[in-house]
Amino acid sequence: MAMKKLLNKPxxxxxxxxxxxxxxxxxxxxxxDNDLLVRKMPKLEGKVPIVFGQGIGHEPAFDGMIGYGxxxxxxxxxxxxxxGGDRIYAGIxxxxxxxxxxxxxxxxxxxxxxxxxxxxxxxxxxxxxxxVKSVLLYDDIASAPKGEEENRRGMAGMIFGFKxxxxxxxxxxxxxxxIAKVExxxxxxxxxxxxxxxxxxxxxGQVLFNLKEDEIIIGxxxxxxxxxxxxxKLSTANEIIEIVADRVVEDGEFQSGDEVLVLLxxxxxxxxxxxxxxxxxxEDLLKDKGLKAFKPLIGNYVTVQEMAGxxxxxxxxxxxxxxxxxxxxxxxxxxxxxx
Amino acid sequence: MAMKKLLNKPxxxxxxxxxxxxxxxxxxxxxxDNDLLVRKMPKLEGKVPIVFGQGIGHEPAFDGMIGYGxxxxxxxxxxxxxxGGDRIYAGIxxxxxxxxxxxxxxxxxxxxxxxxxxxxxxxxxxxxxxxVKSVLLYDDIASAPKGEEENRRGMAGMIFGFKxxxxxxxxxxxxxxxIAKVExxxxxxxxxxxxxxxxxxxxxGQVLFNLKEDEIIIGxxxxxxxxxxxxxKLSTANEIIEIVADRVVEDGEFQSGDEVLVLLxxxxxxxxxxxxxxxxxxEDLLKDKGLKAFKPLIGNYVTVQEMAGxxxxxxxxxxxxxxxxxxxxxxxxxxxxxx
Numbered sequence: 001m002a003m004k005k006l007l008n009k010p011x012x013x014x015x016x017x018x019x020x021x022x023x024x025x026x027x028x029x030x031x032x033d034n035d036l037l038v039r040k041m042p043k044l045e046g047k048v049p050i051v052f053g054q055g056i057g058h059e060p061a062f063d064g065m066i067g068y069g070x071x072x073x074x075x076x077x078x079x080x081x082x083x084g085g086d087r088i089y090a091g092i093x094x095x096x097x098x099x100x101x102x103x104x105x106x107x108x109x110x111x112x113x114x115x116x117x118x119x120x121x122x123x124x125x126x127x128x129x130x131x132v133k134s135v136l137l138y139d140d141i142a143s144a145p146k147g148e149e150e151n152r153r154g155m156a157g158m159i160f161g162f163k164x165x166x167x168x169x170x171x172x173x174x175x176x177x178x179i180a181k182v183e184x185x186x187x188x189x190x191x192x193x194x195x196x197x198x199x200x201x202x203x204x205g206q207v208l209f210n211l212k213e214d215e216i217i218i219g220x221x222x223x224x225x226x227x228x229x230x231x232x233k234l235s236t237a238n239e240i241i242e243i244v245a246d247r248v249v250e251d252g253e254f255q256s257g258d259e260v261l262v263l264l265x266x267x268x269x270x271x272x273x274x275x276x277x278x279x280x281x282x283e284d285l286l287k288d289k290g291l292k293a294f295k296p297l298i299g300n301y302v303t304v305q306e307m308a309g310x311x312x313x314x315x316x317x318x319x320x321x322x323x324x325x326x327x328x329x330x331x332x333x334x335x336x337x338x339x
Numbered sequence: 340m341a342m343k344k345l346l347n348k349p350x351x352x353x354x355x356x357x358x359x360x361x362x363x364x365x366x367x368x369x370x371x372d373n374d375l376l377v378r379k380m381p382k383l384e385g386k387v388p389i390v391f392g393q394g395i396g397h398e399p400a401f402d403g404m405i406g407y408g409x410x411x412x413x414x415x416x417x418x419x420x421x422x423g424g425d426r427i428y429a430g431i432x433x434x435x436x437x438x439x440x441x442x443x444x445x446x447x448x449x450x451x452x453x454x455x456x457x458x459x460x461x462x463x464x465x466x467x468x469x470x471v472k473s474v475l476l477y478d479d480i481a482s483a484p485k486g487e488e489e490n491r492r493g494m495a496g497m498i499f500g501f502k503x504x505x506x507x508x509x510x511x512x513x514x515x516x517x518i519a520k521v522e523x524x525x526x527x528x529x530x531x532x533x534x535x536x537x538x539x540x541x542x543x544g545q546v547l548f549n550l551k552e553d554e555i556i557i558g559x560x561x562x563x564x565x566x567x568x569x570x571x572k573l574s575t576a577n578e579i580i581e582i583v584a585d586r587v588v589e590d591g592e593f594q595s596g597d598e599v600l601v602l603l604x605x606x607x608x609x610x611x612x613x614x615x616x617x618x619x620x621x622e623d624l625l626k627d628k629g630l631k632a633f634k635p636l637i638g639n640y641v642t643v644q645e646m647a648g649x650x651x652x653x654x655x656x657x658x659x660x661x662x663x664x665x666x667x668x669x670x671x672x673x674x675x676x677x678x
Contacts, residue, residue, distance in 0.1 A: 004536060004573065005613055006575075006580075006617060007576050008576050013616065016615070016620075019615075020618040020619030023619060023622045024603075024615065024622070024637050027634070059610060059611035064611070196343055196345065197343060202612065213343060234343065236345075236346065237345040237346050237355075238347050268608065270344075270345065271344070271642065271645060272398035272403070272642070273352070273395075273396060273644070274344055274345040274346065276355070276356045276359030276360045276363065276398070277352065277355040278345060279362060279363045280356075280358045283359075283362045295366070296363045299672070303610065303611070305610055308343065308344075308608075333611075333638070
């Protein structure tokens, strides 16, 4: 299937996308030198600035989540590819200087390119005596077995960590406290994705994978990386969410009595209608396991272009985690709970 | 192309969809007798309650837009079909009684079934001495020529009227003031939609229309009603948004110097990436015409299942309109501007 999208020249996709995002939210974000996306109104000096670098093409993640209570500096790469180490370094330096030399937190999504470039940036910052530490996020249970969690990919569940980090920074926690909490949240975060139809790389039109009309894939990555098991037959919404929920709960060792954060994320072309239909059953499944969903988030947050499908993310929610989850955010696209 | 969706039984789609919406936002909305969706925390007595009835399947419109600053009572129909007159009447009666017999406003989207059923409901209410008046919204320039605006369909641009009505009601305006303002906004609201790929009716799997790989349709309706012109060739994002913007601006007689509200709405499977790329050019086009976009809204608000494409809506924005547009809302899915 050829790509059928509303685009101009492939080589302009990244710049036009970011320019359109900034133009349409010029009250909240701006672009500064070296194509860094930053908050229009910076965080107060002395509060930990948060830097994140990632490929684009997953909108609204994560270029649409800059602002009060989330990221301060976003270093956009190209479509599906991370920014280079020198640009991530530039993002760290910008945050360091703007914040009056407040210790900087760099968040890294666990993908090979992201980690390599983040390490280059961290070395450059060290050479310049910039005080920056990083925290690595990973949550995709399909990408490495239990016991090898640190080899898992960063997926939609990273939002739990982002949200806590952003909230804690606004509240004035210091960097080590933020890192400790985010690592604790990450340790209980689990995500599993399902692809119902494939996506294309917009710059090339290349289809990421093929799927028969009666097949789905459990466990694809956010760039269409194949799942570990190959295709399975499409069945009902209830059966599929049950498979996914069972695996997430088992891998995460969620226990009866736990309160959990739940993100039911649309991968792109799946309707909110379908997500609601699955959530309708998911809540019952969780109840049967003695789990209570706290302020679930349902919608398209981390997308893979026009891929149909979804991912389920969960993490354990203690009182602090719940407080940070519902703390105020002012960003173009991160949902504000009841405010 | 067969339908490939995450569903259970076709006959359960509507009830499961609404149940999932309510379960996932139980802090904001609830379902009461006769399957009415209502605010969890009702509006203060004496403030005009707003009732709306519509088909579902366009999520997050409009079942996801109930709450402070938007609708009070939503009467969901079935997929793509309006609720019956008796159920809309039940919604009006609920609002009337809950509000301490405050004059009720019924908003009607201009589609044949919606109007017929609304009229039945209004007659039933009159028989019961319930004080209700209605306002009719229409904005789709593809569905009737200039000069016959009252024959046009209600599309995504209705959100401008909804938002003003909801904000004014919270601020304590009386019903006639609200109707006058909403009618004034509606008179300057124009929408034009583009379909890039077809959608299916989820209950039957029936494809709404077919499109070749190099074709798009200008002017389809929200249930896949064909545009007036038949298919045209797919071209670049910039060319397509230019065609659409030119027609909207010409039909709406927007003048150099006008400030405008702008909604660039995704129809379903179109990525935010594409919407940003189009907005990037749209803002330049509007500037060339001397028009200034105030707090543009970009995202999937009124969808047509998995249809790819978008709609552009605009209305003139005076000071009041701008105030109401950015007024506080607390709903599951209506965007909160910078708060």
